[in-house]
Amino acid sequence: MTASKTNGTASSDWPFPNPRVVRDEYLPKLAIKPWLSAHTPERILKNCRVVDPASGKVLDGLKSITIADGKIVSVENTANETGSNVIDVEGNYVSPGLIDCHVHITATPGVKTMLELVKLPDQLTSLRSTFVLKEMLARGFTTVRDTGGASKIIATALEEGLLEGPRLFQCGKALSQTGGHADFQSAVSGGNQTGCCGGHSESLGRVCDGVPQVLKAVREELKAGADFIKIMMGGGVSSEADPIDMIQFTEEEVQAITKTCDRMGNKISTAHAYTPAAIRHAIDNGVKAIEHGNFLDAPTARLMAEKGTFLTPTLACYGIMARKPFEDFLSEVGRPKNLEVMEKGLEALKIAEEAGITVCYGSDLLVSMHALQTEEFTVRSQVLDSPTILRQATTNAAKLLKQEGKLGVIAPGAYGDLIVLKSNPLEDITVLDQPEENLLAVIKEGRTSMTRIKDL
Structure with missing residues (x-):
């Protein structure tokens, strides 16, 4: 019998006739995970004007950024580098990837209203999310933090290159009490239903009541690979049964969640909270971060600064939900609540910065609103300067994610996550809200995701 090469080895006693010869180039596709690819080879971007969010300045002189194995190796003055792996950025601005x-x-x-959204089948939602992720990366967001709905499975698919999109940090499903912000189950008197979508995975959150249930819920989310835990601590805009000033979960329930986070991997917990009362309820019971905070006052802001509590405001979303074509997205109950929180958001943002809170960038957009993800930069520019806002979307966000030195910076050892811009975002942050005009390239871990630059 003729010797054949199978899986890279020769055999003279193959029991079947004419076995297929497996050439070397086919071998990678026989791996357990054939979609995994090696990091791109070394690349050098030269003639870069490097934006440093931490200092709020552009580094002196034109720089060359060397990236290998997905990470930045060096940032040095541009010399006369040549070679097929050298790309001339031609003096454009290079900033860390956005977060x-x-x-x-x-x-x-794919849907028009909040009610339709929470009823979508889980598999359809997962497939459609691949479009959302790809578009986010194309807008320059190389890392995102999902605060309800995503899973470790999606995060791993992104990490392995099976999906195209940003690096993903996720909390699984947000935790809500019955009648809380993530409970979209119809309000039926005397019913024995288990809350939002019957407790299934077809929504942004899950319902749990009492210490035993919240313990089980937080343990299940952490076991499933949640990077942090989200707790609904106050009323929300899109949920109908809870006014904005409602306080959710008891002290015992919140402490059960936060202590479990500490004990199961030292995970951070964050709270959906608009009012000072809800924020204090969260902080007093061990929560480390706040989402929204639209009614934040100066005393509560000082408390947050003292405790090192993070704040992620989400301001543009309220204006977006109040105008065409999204004016019917919220129910009749949600629309006045939306206007209520929109009026106070900018004032709260200013109070937070003045108090010294570490503020991060957040968009909180739903359905087709995702396309307006960068509008948050323009909204914040009404009360804050450009360097401050850029830090919120880079270095501050890296602190919240416990990724200091890896994300939000252009420095040796950091991930090779970069965006190339025509204009300097430190002078005018709103250039980031005009990606079609100013965004020239997006690079994640050394791989080009979008480019208008020759050879990049």
Whole structure:
């Protein structure tokens, strides 16, 4: 019998006739996970004007950024580098990849109202989320933090290159009490239903009541790979049964969650909270971060600063939900609540910065609103300067994610996550809200995701 090469080895006693010869180039596809690819080879971007969010300055002189194995190796003055792996950025601005700390990637386009959204089948939601992720990366967001809906499965698919999109940090399903912000079950008197979508995975959150249930819920989310835990601590805009000033979960329930986070991997917990009362309820019981905070006052802001509590405001979303074509997205109950929180958001943002809170960037958009993800930059620019806002979407966000030195910076050892811009975002942050005009390239871990630059 003729010797054949199978899986890279020769055999003279193959029991079947004419075995297929497996050439070397086919071998990678026989791996357990054939979609995994090696990091890109070394690349050098030269003639870069490097934006440093931490200092709020552009580094002196033109720089060359060397990236290998997905990470930045060096940032040095541009010399006369040549070679096929050298790309001339031609003096354009290079900034760290953007980080959005409040997204819902499973709140996908394809529906018009919140009620339709929470009824979507889980598999359809997952498939549609791939579109949302790809679009976020194309807008320059190389990392996102999902605050209800995403899973470790999606995060792993992104990490392995099976999906195209940003690096994903996720909390699984947000935790809500019955009648809380993530309970979208119809209000039926005397019913024995288990809350939002019957407790299934077809929504942004899950319902749990009492210490035993919240313990089980937080343990299940952490076991499933949640990077942090989200707790609904106060009323919300899109949920109908809870006014904005409602306080949710008892002290015992919240402490059961936060202590479990500490004990199961030292995970951070964050709270959906608009009012000072809800924020204090969260902080007093061990929560480390706040989402929204639209009614934040100066005393509560000082408390947050003293405790090192993070804040991720989400301001643009309220204006977006109040105008065409999304004016019917919220129910009749949600629309006045939306206007209520929109009026106070900018004032709260200013109070937070003045108090010294570490503020992060968040968009909190749903359905087709995701396309307006960068509008948050323009809204914040009404009360804050450009360097401050850029830090919120880079270095501050990296602190919240416990990724200091890895994300939000252009420095040796950091991930090779970069965006190339025509204009300097430190002078005018709103250039980031005009990606079609100013965004020239997006690079994640050394791989080009979008480019208008020759050879990049």
